[in-house]
Amino acid sequence: LANxxxxxxxxxxxxxxxxxxxxxxxxxxxRGGANDLSAxxxxxxxxxxxxxxxxxxxxxxVSPCIAKxxxxxxxxxxxxxxxxxxxxxxxxxxxxxxxxRDPCERILINLA
Numbered sequence: 838l839a840n841x842x843x844x845x846x847x848x849x850x851x852x853x854x855x856x857x858x859x860x861x862x863x864x865x866x867x868r869g870g871a872n873d874l875s876a877x878x879x880x881x882x883x884x885x886x887x888x889x890x891x892x893x894x895x896x897x898x899v900s901p902c903i904a905k906x907x908x909x910x911x912x913x914x915x916x917x918x919x920x921x922x923x924x925x926x927x928x929x930x931x932x933x934x935x936x937x938r939d940p941c942e943r944i945l946i947n948l949a
Contacts, residue, residue, distance in 0.1 A: 897929060897949060900928045903927055904927065904928060905925075906923070908923055909923075909933075910922075911933070922934065922935065922936075922944075923936050928948065929949040930945055931946040931948060932945060932946075933945075
């Protein structure tokens with residue numbers, strides 16, 4: 838057992854499969870890279886080729902300082918009654934909780 842755990846620590850870092858490298862994206866899509874100067878139309882990828890979709894993400898950070906906090910009466914949709922909820926404003930979000938001691942937010946509103 839000691840040798841196997843020691844072997845795991847010394848094993849090389851795993852490498853990404855070649856299909857996931859950004860440099861190979863034009864080739865994966867069936868288009869030639871900068872070296873391909875031919876005017877032919879792009880060929881469809883082969884069935885064995887795995888396409889990689891790269892999402893565009895934008896990170897919005899929550900401010901660590903609390904702008905406002907307190908109780909707010911909120912009209913519930915189902916029961917049509919007013920409920921008292923704990924509200925915390927941390928730009929750019931408003932967090933609604935059941936009460937002041939609730940560990941997880943129940944509603945999140947983006948103000949951006």
